[in-house]
Amino acid sequence: MPEGHTVHRLAAAFRDGLVGGPVRTSSPQGRFTEAAQIDRMVLLGAEAVGKHLFLAFAPSDDVDLDAPVVRWVHVHLGLYGSWTFAGEPGFAVLHAIGAPRVRVGEQESALPEPDGDDDDGDGRGAGTADWRYLLPRPTTRLRIQGPRGLADLTGPTACELLDGAGRQAIIDRLGPDPLREDADPERFVRRVLASCSPIATLLMNQQVVAGIGNIYRAELLFRARLDPFVPGTELGRGLVEGIWEDLVELMRYGARTGRIVTTQPEHRLLDARIMERTRQNGDDDPTVVPREQSFYVYHRQTLPCRLCGTEVRSQELAGRTVYWCPGCQKVRSRKAAWIGQHPAAPWALETGDD
């Protein structure tokens, strides 16, 4: 489920709720056998690099992150992985919008509380809301439990214990992460301009830029009005720099709110008008009206483009589906300037925050 913004939110949730104190770690599923090695250690830090999450563990809290004694848990959620948080009121709540999910009562299984204040006789205890007695799902790869709450990991592509060198090796093969202060956009620009691969392929290559998934890719290309199949070598520097700037803004919004929104308000209105027109043309099927107004092209294949009404297309490219509007995305030239809309506007008219 996650693109890079989600992983940054997860890192923030860990920093908020679990970093700084001793934690218990276990692998209820049994597949992360190294969990025992870090049990009762201090969770020193949590950071995101692209879609990779790194959690630092040390025997005590007076250790530097780069000390040899620090052990790193490296987690990549892949397509199916997720973290579930549970804890005292306020635990991880700020960051629970979006991918980090907070358990709701019906899905919880709880042990009876040991102090005997189970007064409803159903064997589940009066405190089903007490996170301390939540049984992990059988598929839980890793549970991290601190004084204020816990985090359960299921279905990750990667969950492994590394030393500092192992962590660095992973970071070294990643391109710049638009959400990190230390990101070097020039690395991204140079890689793109030097490659004959289609720009759509390059944007999904984590060695070129770290953190983009299929949604950001499709939406970025649309906002740049860029043909997904143009080789990087055909693009102009200004355009590629514009894509980076746009990406930074989009992902910052995503990290702040937990939602990917790429459409500008005026284009959502236009979309409603187009839908009305298509219905007048005889398409009465209400299911063609998308509830989601957040995207221009992602998952909108066969629907009319929000801007020009051309049918949005989709096609497999290097094993993943690319979505684009053939009507709007015609930029192919090296001379093309950045013509995408600056994204400050898309959510500016949204009421409230988050």
Added chain:
DNA sequence: GCTGCATGCGCAG
């Protein structure tokens, strides 16, 4: 209950 799909990635060939 079953099937297919999904915001990924690494590996073999």
Added chain:
DNA sequence: TGCGCCTGCAGCT
């Protein structure tokens, strides 16, 4: 380039 893997869930029967 295709496949296997990790899991949850929507949309079928």
